[in-house]
Amino acid sequence: MRAALRRVVQLVVVLLCVSFFSFALLSLAPGDPVTAIVGFGSPAQLAKVRHQLHFDRPFLEQYWSWLSGLLHGDLGNQYFGPTGVQKVSTSIGQSLPVSLQLMAYAMILTILIAIPLGVLAAYRSGTFIDKAINTTAFGAIALPDFALALILSYWVGVKLHWLPSQSYVHPTDDFVQHLRHMVLPAVSLAVGQIAAYMRLLRSDMIATLQEDFILMAKAKGITNRRILWRHALRPSSLTLLTVAGLNVGALIGGTVVIEVIFQIPGMGTLLYTAIAERQYVMLQSLVVVIAVAYVLVNVFIDILYNVLDPRLRHARVIT
Amino acid sequence: MLASSPNTIAETELALEHPEPKEPGSRWRRPRRQRLGIGAWFAIGWLLLVLVGATLIPMLMHSNAIANAEAGHSSQGLFKVPGHPLGFDRNGNEMLLLLAKGARSSLLVSVGAITFGLLVGGSLGLIAGYFKRGVDGALSTFFNVLLAIPQFVLALSLVTVFASTAIDSTGNQHPPSSGRRMLVLIFALGVVTIPILARITRANTLQWSQREFVMAARAQGATNFRTMVREVLPNVLPAMFSIALLGIAVVVVAEGGLSILGVGVLSPAVSWGSMIAISRADLQTLPYEVLEPIVCIFFTVLSLNFLGDVVRARFDVRESAI
């Protein structure tokens, strides 16, 4: 109980620090934020916007009002010219599900392909199949996901016309088209991940397969297949889970570029737009939302890890 | 890109290895008597080629894009113009020269970033692992905060804030100079690597500072600083070197990603990433413009990953994620 409370306190501290850091960082941006946001207008209009956005107040006061707004769900506004305004929370509400779908598909592909391949390579360790899989994986890691995205979008999308090479269809509008549009982006993201996870699982399982309890299981007459999937995989999956937490961050980074290449209206494109249009208020909110989501995902994975590994359930977690 | 962050994978991968006992007091372990395989030689060869090319080619090759274009060489791809096998881009620039200049920027940014990260992160990790307790707790919280923001998004924000606009003396906004952007890229990508490098250094330091020879040095009256630097650090270096190689590869790719989003190196500087970003519009008609830098990135990352693994194997390095 005390451990859990400590973790919660730590979590809150981290979140506060992250929010302050994002806010402070973007406040350091040079130039008058108002002209960056509003473009050009009369000095009276600019002064009005400056007052609305609290840019005329001291720094800590700005941070406090921003933070309390954030906690109430007010993520600021996106500005279009001197009068056009749209709530950032609306934009995020539209884009976040799209990005989550893309990442989910990439993760599903990763799990579906990396685990069987890893198990196969570990089982057939040292043979030609293992060498082939391992080398291909090694090569796949070296190919950046945006490079693969460009190659796929050209060859598969334009030359062969097999799959659409850009834009997005909402799943409720046409589920088949939705999936077709997501294939190339998800594959571009997944390939590097598959390779990495596969190699990890393979090396982990090779170690596990040399343990005594496996020998014992074989002596008891359990089939190889059952040994692989039920006995050996379980401890190895914990390693995957640990890495998964760290890799979600990398997945998020990859998604930003992939979305821009495939013109998918997710958080990545929103981020790109905010940067290009110098919408610093929006950028602040986006960074915080992404960071908070990422922290929460890691917390979830931590909990999952504790649940799955009986050795840890009763031990103190050392950080 | 960072999607298959070898650093994080490497961390965990090697946590699984069972270390063999080492002789106390040794600064360098005796390297295994194992000749480097053909893969390692290929990797070393490629990296040397890139280094030499990046240094010499821009110095020695003088190629005027307009003159090339007027001679009809523009948009001529692979093996189309005798004597120029890599071809010319759409504006008449010689691809070989662009790739060499690109190598300069890409390597400068990546090596610079990792060096910065190692200096800061390595020192912090060393301190955290050596002194433990309070210092360690504070530093670890700092690392956790930095790690809480996804790496790429953090780098993107840092570059946007510090190098998207500059204000000149008359109060006008304009984009920063190419040099400034390069510095900020090194800084931003370096900052992003600090927590990971720190944690690895910390883990290794934790392990090494328990050893008898460290305690012996302290018993002999050596100061903490001296002990850290003379006893612990040399044993931690091989791990850091291996991770540095892997890290350089990651940063090269990250710079590519930043270029596609428009915050990579600025003209007149060229990087492999910016070559891809600029030529991506012509992918259909002039695919070699995009493929050549992709191949360079691919082989560079491949070689660095391979060598990183070789270094690890050679020095039987152990790194723990915990």
Add this chain to the structure above:
Amino acid sequence: MRHGLGSRKTGSAVVALALVMLMVLAACGSSGGGGGSTSKGQTGAKTGTGLDNVGGNGIIPGLFTETTKPTPGGDVTFALEAESTGGWCLPEAQLAISGIQVARAIYDYLAVPDNKGNYVPSLADKITSSNNFKTWTIHIRPGIKFQDGSPLNAQVVADNLNAYRGMFPDHTVLLFYFVFKQVADVKVVDPMTVQVDMTTPWAAFPAHLFEYGRLGIMAEAQLHSGKNCFKDMIGTGPFKFDGDWVPNDHLTVVKNPNYWRKDSFGQQLPYLDKITFKPVPDGSAMLNGLQSKTFDLANTDDTTTVIPGLLSQVPNNMHLAVSTNFPETGYTIFNTQKPPFNNILARKAFVQAFNYKLYSQLRLHNLNQQANGPFGPGVLGYLKDTGLPTYNLVAAKALVKQYEQETGQNFAFTLSIPNDAPSQASAQVVVDMMKNAGISVSTKPEEQSQEINDVIKGSYQAAAWRNHPGFDPDTQVIWWVCSTAVPPAAAPPPAAPSTNIGETTPDGKVGNNCDNPVNFTRFNDPVINKNLDIGRTSTNPTVRKQAYEAVNREFAKQVWSAWTNWTVWTVPSQTDVRGILGPTLPTATNADVTTDGAEPFTGLSSGTDVSTLWLMH
């Protein structure tokens, strides 16, 4: 070693992988090659570019009023080259063509141009003026309703015109204030008649009731919607906006069932149920989308990436409506109030160092004609030879030396450009060309609205620019004129006087001191001022032609701007899309589409009328 990666066997596998990669590169990379493109098709107007054999200007089937009976129904996706982040509060919005295309779906205009460049009443049914062109009377066509059901009448039209003038509360206009500066008063004479009084004669006033498609007539509700004016769009047009706008992603408009026009078969316009506009600033994305049939049609002038990529598929797999007449002009705009371009030697040197033929070959696939002035083929004032200096590297180098000797400064400047990758690559060619002449150029890539801001404020030396769509030259006056007759209320302080070194005109030294803040080039040329005034106040076509030709020649003589090329606006479309150019225009007595009506304007630089788009099955 458990991994086995340090071993020789895996090492050689890696080498094998490397060899495979190299072979793949050689195979992929060797496709594609030199520029240039050929296309088969009918002959059109000869421009000397690769578009000569592509159908356009009426040659593509279904471009004008239909002879086959169109089938109603269907949706289309229309790709545009940019988002209009400022929204559509028309008096304040600085709309570019993408925004204008959306506006044309939702709004209508008091007058629209026909294929001869005359302005035909549209929402009005009669537009007349007094003999001295100081009083204009606009009679509103009866029976038209806005999309919210409110009626179109003189009051709402007067409110619109006042809003555009900046005389309506809660709307701060910039551009239109100066356009309509000489409007003294707008008043409602009777429920369907508006009278506009001018301070000085304005013969070409009807052209400004269209103003490149910017002067849409909004409903009272939108005029009064305050902060939401930019997205609460309500017009009389064929499509209405139901609120579905995700900025930078899409904007949807749906059929207006009560549109005031029917086609020649008696069918209610528009035919389509829905149009989805998608902003696609990335050229390769637009090309991909058209090739993969994601987009049904698009609006583009991109001869760097999009149009060349489509040419091989025209006309069998893709249609391309091309307009090389009435083009817009692409050029490098100089700030003639600041060094180095306050000196004519510098301006001449730039123009003579610019090898257009090479630039066009490398960046434009030879698809754009070189411009010699702001008036392109078909526009009043166009001249085959204006006297603009031509490419001459030797002369350019000499001018550079002369400039540096006379001023004691190095010839160096910053060129502002849009920050997309193809523009940066194009600018690199310009930088290299200038370097060959001894001019040092650094580029400043900026987001488009930022670039526009800088030019407006005057904080630039030279910028890549595009303006002067091919409508009546009187609509260009606002960009060039300087006068001393300024209404007291909003006059900005006059710029400090300065003179240009070098040329003088017969009237004496040419100087600045321009009171017009929308004259971004910031020159004050008495020859141009005089002739623009003649063009504005005369209705004699010969007199006007001569006046604008004089303007054209003066531009070339003083090299106020470095004219680069004439844009080629196109509408690429899938082969099942018809009715692209729009219907014949309404007549004074008949709102519907008839053969009596004038044919629509064939210039595409302000988008097209989308009311007659239909899908052939």
